[in-house]
Amino acid sequence: MDLCFMYNLTDLDYDIVEPCSFQNNNQVERFVWLYIHSFIAILGFVGNSLVIVTYAFYKRTKSMTDVYLLNVAVADLLFVAALPLIVYNELTSWSMGPVACKVLRGCYSVNLYSDLLLLACISADRYVAIVQARRSFRLRSLPYSRVICVIVWTFAILLSVPTFYFYSWYEPLHARDDVHQWNGTSRSPQYVCEFRFYNDTVAWITKVTVPSTQLAVGFFLPLLVMTFCYTAVIVTLQRARNFQRHKALRVVLAVVVVFVLCHLPYNITLLYHTVNMFEQQECEASDALQVGKTVTQTLAYLHCCLDPVLYAFVGVKFRNHFRRIVQDLWCLGKRYISPRRFSRVTSEVYVSTRRSVDCSSENGSSFTM
Amino acid sequence: MVSVKAAVMVITVLTLCLWVTRTSAAHRECCLRYMKKKLPFFVIKGYSVQDKREMCPINAIIFHTRKGKTCTDPKLNWVMHYVNLLRNKAQIVHTEAQSNNGSFFSSS
Numbered sequence: 161m162d163l164c165f166m167y168n169l170t171d172l173d174y175d176i177v178e179p180c181s182f183q184n185n186n187q188v189e190r191f192v193w194l195y196i197h198s199f200i201a202i203l204g205f206v207g208n209s210l211v212i213v214t215y216a217f218y219k220r221t222k223s224m225t226d227v228y229l230l231n232v233a234v235a236d237l238l239f240v241a242a243l244p245l246i247v248y249n250e251l252t253s254w255s256m257g258p259v260a261c262k263v264l265r266g267c268y269s270v271n272l273y274s275d276l277l278l279l280a281c282i283s284a285d286r287y288v289a290i291v292q293a294r295r296s297f298r299l300r301s302l303p304y305s306r307v308i309c310v311i312v313w314t315f316a317i318l319l320s321v322p323t324f325y326f327y328s329w330y331e332p333l334h335a336r337d338d339v340h341q342w343n344g345t346s347r348s349p350q351y352v353c354e355f356r357f358y359n360d361t362v363a364w365i366t367k368v369t370v371p372s373t374q375l376a377v378g379f380f381l382p383l384l385v386m387t388f389c390y391t392a393v394i395v396t397l398q399r400a401r402n403f404q405r406h407k408a409l410r411v412v413l414a415v416v417v418v419f420v421l422c423h424l425p426y427n428i429t430l431l432y433h434t435v436n437m438f439e440q441q442e443c444e445a446s447d448a449l450q451v452g453k454t455v456t457q458t459l460a461y462l463h464c465c466l467d468p469v470l471y472a473f474v475g476v477k478f479r480n481h482f483r484r485i486v487q488d489l490w491c492l493g494k495r496y497i498s499p500r501r502f503s504r505v506t507s508e509v510y511v512s513t514r515r516s517v518d519c520s521s522e523n524g525s526s527f528t529m
Numbered sequence: 530m531v532s533v534k535a536a537v538m539v540i541t542v543l544t545l546c547l548w549v550t551r552t553s554a555a556h557r558e559c560c561l562r563y564m565k566k567k568l569p570f571f572v573i574k575g576y577s578v579q580d581k582r583e584m585c586p587i588n589a590i591i592f593h594t595r596k597g598k599t600c601t602d603p604k605l606n607w608v609m610h611y612v613n614l615l616r617n618k619a620q621i622v623h624t625e626a627q628s629n630n631g632s633f634f635s636s637s
Contacts, residue, residue, distance in 0.1 A: 174594075
């Protein structure tokens with residue numbers, strides 16, 4: 161009794177250090193997930209679908225660049241398809257279960273790597289085409305580019321193996337104990353889809369290696385390749401006397417600037433987070449860092465909506481193809497709609513003449529390959 | 530027009546999801562640092578374990594006190610001593626319950 165009393169006098173003002181619940185980040189995350197990610201998903205879906213459809217229907221002879229652009233569009237499309245599912249699961253404590261957890265996290269990682277490595281390949285391709293123009297016939301063949309794409313995807317999958325393997329669907333130990341001990345009422349289990357390991361060494365290595373690889377292969381390597389290739393391209397273009405020089409320069413600069421603006425902030429945050437991960441931290445500081453990560457990550461995601469504009473729609477050839485698709489669809493629509501609309505007024509002759517007038521470009525190839 | 534409609538629909542659906550799943554984010558909690566002073570034992574109601582092999586960055590014993598949860602360092606002797614005391618307490622209750630099995634206590 162005495163002991164208890166003593167405690168009461170001296171230690172009643174004990175200061176507790178509560179677990180950090182990242183309240184600011186939770187709010188920001190909810191807003192970003194619901195409104196900005198859905199915006200990115202819709203925009204990215206529309207843009208990249210248009211690219212894929214254009215290539216699927218209208219590209220008979222594909223160049224090396226086309227193969228890369230198509231692969232970037234596929235990677236981006238898979239990414240924006242996974243994004244709403246990830247958001248849905250994060251909001252419903254991963255209600256889609258363990259398989260969805262591994263597939264979605266893995267899918268995200270594969271597409272991240274393949275996307276950024278393909279952008280590096282595109283810069284290398286342009287370097288060969290413009291700077292090493294003499295060798296470009298040998299190096300820029302179609303089978304060659306397909307092999308490179310296969311290598312890129314394989315590499316991306318290999319780099320994502322730790323993600324596939326270590327992301328697990330589980331109830332965290334400390335949340336599980338909460339349910340049993342705290343309030344007798346049974347709460348629905350709160351699952352997460354996060355890393356889980358079997359021993360401390362593997363945990364430490366993976367928690368450091370995965371973000372480090374992402375920084376190295378997913379940012380610095382493409383940045384290095386792009387910087388080198390596009391600098392050489394710019395130098396060569398400066399020497400050339402071509403009337404399209406300025407446009408090409410602007411495109412190159414836009415590509416590099418957008419890449420850096422989208423990916424640099426997130427990667428700096430990721431680097432800072434990785435370096436300080438295992439140290440004791442104040443909740444407020446860590447919460448602020450998480451907010452920073454959420455915001456900069458969204459900026460990085462935005463890149464996959466900009467890819468179609470920066471790489472595909474900027475090209476004159478691609479725009480011509482696209483215009484033809486729209487034109488043909490327009491004609492197709494008319495073919496089915498106009499007979500109904502004008503059926504009372506005129507006969508088949510009217511429809512057929514109209515088609516031959518409006519859609520005359522269907523047979524003639526009005527663009528150059 | 531179609532894309533605007535689709536956007537509005539998706540946002541509405543997602544917002545509905547948000548309303549439906551207004552859960553407490555307790556599972557997202559992590560201890561990031563430890564309390565410095567020793568805790569008086571009598572304020573502790575229970576404990577839980579945070580394992581760094583899971584989502585959180587450090588190991589911790591989370592004591593549930595009258596004021597709320599508090600993070601402590603499992604490397605410290607007093608922390609593990611408290612955990613053992615709590616275990617012993619639980620064990621005693623368990624044994625008592627077993628020895629009383631079949632008597633009038635179990636009828637409830």
